[in-house]
Every structure is written in C-alpha cells, then in structure tokens.
Amino acid sequence: MHSYAQRYRATSVGTVNRVRLVIMMYEGAIGAIRAARRHLEGGNLSRKGTYVNRAGSIVAELQSVLDMERGGEISRNLDRLYAYVIEQLTEANIENNSAKLAVAERVLSILKEGWDGIAHMPDVQTAGVPVQRASPASPQLAAQP
Known part of the structure; x- marks a missing residue:
C-alpha cells in the first residue's frame, strides 16, 4: 500500500489534517x-x-472508506x-493507453481541487455530513467535497 494510504489509515487527527491526508x-x-x-x-x-x-491502490482505498449511509448522494x-x-x-494498463491515463488523471485532479477548496474553508473544523467512514484502521473524514 502506498505511504499516503498508510498515513491516512494510521492517523486519527482533526478534520483539517484528515482533509489534508x-x-x-x-x-x-x-x-x-x-x-x-x-x-x-x-x-x-x-x-x-x-x-x-x-x-x-490509492483510488481503491479512497473508494473503500466512502460512507454511503451518511454521505448520501455525494458518496x-x-x-x-x-x-x-x-x-x-x-x-490503460492492459492496452498501454496514455489517453486513458490522462482521463484518470483529469478526474482525480478535479476531485482534488474540490478537496483543496474544503481545506481552505474557515469552518472546516465543523464541516457537515461525512462522506467517508473509517475502515477498520482508518479515521473518519468529516468533510465533503
């Protein structure tokens, strides 16, 4: 597992830090x-x-901790x-297709922009409905993109 996912799983910190993770x-x-x-x-x-x-693996980890009940439509x-x-x-991996890699990169970049916006919100500490839940070793996210 990539170190970012490991940090996400191992860290139980405030909302701002979870958003940063x-x-x-x-x-x-x-x-x-x-x-x-x-x-x-x-x-x-x-x-x-x-x-x-x-x-x-990183995207699968993000997907695995979505809280479908509390996150509703966003999740x-x-x-x-x-x-x-x-x-x-x-x-892309099977076909050696750079264009499909570019599509995946673009989708993730757009999603990251949303999380970047959340990180700069003054009230992120008290953000609303969680869209991701804690997996057995993961902290819960309390912010939504």
Missing part, C-alpha cells in the same frame, strides 16, 4: 499516473505497470467516479 492521497495517485505515463512513453512497461497499480457519486477511474487505469 485525503489531498495527499489524491496527490499520490496523480503523481503515480504521471509517472506511469512517463514510463509508458519511454517504453518501460514494467515500471508503467507498477505506477498504474500504485494509483489504482454514491464519488463511488461511481472512483470506479470509473479504476476502470480507466485498468484498461
């Missing part, structure tokens, strides 16, 4: 996709696969987006 997970996934694209373009398919898998939408990103990553 989610942002770090997005940054990790986006960075892994960019590395995969570089390796694909350079012909190093083994390294490409390593980075695609890393990005997929359901995120679940669909995460599934789409994982599908794009899988197909």
